[in-house]
Amino acid sequence: MTFSNRRRQLLRAGAAGIAGLSLPLAFEGRVFAAQAGVLSVAIPSNPQTLDPINQPNHDVMAINQLIFENLVGVDARGQRVPQLARAWTISPDKLTYTFDLQRGVNFQNGQPFTSADVKYSFDYVLNPANKAFRRPFWTVIDSVSTPDANTAVIRLKRPYRPLLDYMSKYMGIFPVGSREQHPADYFKQTPIGVGTGPAIFVQSKANDFVELKRNPAYWGKGEPHWDKVVFRIIPEESSRLASLMSDQTQIISAPPAQTFAQIRTSAGLAGDSRPSPTSPLMICLNNRKAPFDDPAFRRAVSLVLDRGKICRDLCYGAVKASSMPFAPESPWYDASSAGSLAFNLDQARAALKSSKYASGASFDLLYVQPAYLIDTSSTALFIQAQLASLGVRVNLRPLDFGQMISQVLVGNHAAALTGFIAPPEPTYLLNALFRPTESLWKASGYESAELLKLIDDSYLVDDPAALKPILAKLQQVLARDCPAVWIGALEVQNLWRSNVKDFQVNAGFSLKLDNVYLAKA
Template sequence: MIYDSLNRRTFLQGGAAAVAGLGRPFPAQAADERSLVVAIPSSPSTFDPINQGNHDAMVVNQLIFENLIEIDGEGRRRPLLAKSLPAISEDRTEYTFELRDDVAFQNGQPFTAEDVKYSYDYILDPANKALRRSVWTNIESVEILARHKVRFKMKAPFRPFLDYMTKYMGIFPAGSREKYGNEIFQQRPEGLGTGPGIFVSARSNDVVEFRRNPNYWRKDLPGWDRLRVRIVSEEAARIASLMSKSVHIIGAPPVRDYLRLRQAKAQGIAGASRPALGSMMLMIHNTRKPPFDDPDFRKAVSLATDRKTIAEKIFNGLVEPSAVPAPASAWWYNAKVAEGLAFNLEKAKAHLARSRYASGAEFELLYSSQGYLLDVADAALFIQASLARLGVKVKLQPLETGQLIEQVFAGNQTSALMAVIGPSDPTFIIQGIYTPNQVMTRSSGYSNDRLNTLLADSFRVDDETSLGPILADMQAILAADSPSTWIGAVHSFNLWRSNVQGFEPNTGITLRLTDAAVADLR
């Protein structure tokens, strides 16, 4: 089998060198100070919550900035800066929030409805060129009703509105953009959020340091006094740092090492996984560029992709195979449509023969060299070998995560293999990649008028009976056009030291650290 020939780095190979790279001593701290250290694969592109494109690095934004609603570890909506979930008008175009009156920003400024309006007005202003603006353009206006009461008026019903608050926006103080300037938000946002961690310092590709917010509105949290988010791009180095006790929690652990440590019940190590229903690992094809400008060629690539082998043999069950942009375990999964794209080399050859590239083709496949969300390097090798059987040559091009995201968001790639993760909303990925004027629209270069209409229809309903047929039709359209090759939904999985309490993987994959604490002092 092709997967047997993959040459993967053995467990802890190079580990000693990796740990040496982490050996810079921590700054001096009090003897009784509670310290938590985590490792993620790549540096934040910015600390500004409206411009963060690196999902692994969203952990730093969410420690500083909060929103009215959060999605908890199990994917459920919970009030955060709001006292409760909002009152929603009968026509689903108005959301009225009662805000907490016991919250202050880290700089001491009281949190009020004015800050909410200011923050959303800022991101919605096209002049500010916010990366995440497209997520919020369904908002028509934000109205202050009282000091701690605010109403959002939508242009049309928008079902996912609350689900997007955790990841793609944070509330900052009224007037702060004019007072401090964008550079402060991007590089050193000390005191500008309401969250549990106050920014202290950052060294690119090395470490971001936080101190506990002593006036955090959740009085018993966070469970640490000092938090360091280390940037450790090498997967073997992240494992080595965990084994050497220099790190308490690691993000994006290598799949095989994760399974090995879990199955061996390694002393001092804990771990767990959880399905991320808002995720998808896929090849994002640029339909404006040859050879992916031909629907038959795209269909051929999809049919030649053995998702089951990738999921079982490379990711050991931590990827759930799916040929459509929906997890197979999700209630909205269209099994009949997915079956039409199941691995079938003969059907793939037939579609290739009907394409403009019947004699074969060559394309470059980008992927992250740093294990963004999960390490896809072995899957890229497998896909390269699989498509060679179809007469298609794939040139693999690993990039640093920031470079990959930049190229994909700009639509410069021919194809890119990556994992995409959002809230557990069935339309998030579809909207973000395959509909106009979204953050990843350029990555696919694809649009379909019927799909756009169905998406708008889906925003008007919030029950499975009404939503199910709409989602099924959307998957059918995308399967027919195959603008991407969907491989499967990923699981959120982490490893941590067994003396860490209050931490677990979450459906959004980004590390949730507010409740985490170390049982004994470092």
């Protein structure tokens, strides 16, 4: 693993005692030091878009979710909560969702929010001509109707259990006519006045910052508790930590996992973590490209990986080892399926020998650098070494997040080591990766009618007791075909200044800032 000088200094200081560390920090552009009513936070990723229906980045979703809102939200634990809908009912056949909307809500431009805006927003996303990145989540919708200004009715083509969970993250409600009234890049770059959320877009500078201000007419009582929030774009994790310790930012995402446990107890700082049991660290395999067109070879790759060592020694506990897409503590985890792909060097050699690549193979492994969600550079090196023991050559290719996602989305890769963030819905990622009509399918190229039938069957049930055996069968298919290599379930970690109050680590990774405030000195 390659460390910068700054990072070496930081880790040495961590060993000696973080509390006494003082690091000089020079940022390009503005410097947003601590000010009364101004909350500054650091995220790793530069926004490629601020449009909620096209947003692939979970760091940047923290910005989206302050500007735009949805019918349904989730709290920091991943539990559904009312947002623009104050209540909803579901018909017995699970095909009709009726939403009772909040009263007295206005968009930031002063336009009243009504059911017409709900219909307009979903109709816009569903129109193929608009090429919304998140459209595949909503194609199950047959129609949206508006019986009155305070009621929206969504009718489905078939039962679809994930509907409410997906509303909390992959959508945003915008005013009737707003897409036609503004230039094509307005929502992407300067979405002023087109949301109902607690913050209004002010300005941004690429690779530097995004500035939002408090919405003075926000319908949520007493929120937000700051006058301005500034998102600093700081890709390197050691620089994010330095910004926190110098009080130039007050909250940071994705802190260095190596020193997280020690830093969180340092004077003037606080920190916490929360499991995200459906959000995996994984190797996304292109099943249509050699050598991953052979399930025996894919099995060999899975069996040769010592996940315990990766998660314990290289990810420092920020990942919980699992060879299935769920954490071991998840109610959906199938221990038998997971055990069949656990680290076993002899079985890995046997699987390779039975494949059409018994004499060896090579492939490029993409990984994100600077880190996104978690630093995977040392894990990539470890994977390279473990596969070398089988006679398989791995060429490491570090790319920034935007570059890698652009390659993976079109299937221009053989293998990509990355973290995927999922809502609490257990089939979200499996459906996105393995259904040919979905946005991530080219990342896997895997086709299985059996797997899709199990996913569709799962949509028909809400009762956990009925869902569990369906998901167990689904994991048996994954264990047999090995369409991807799961390493473990991610854990969300955040650090903040001790004067930050009411901040909660979000199981969905994006920073939740609407209730946060800075205590007066």
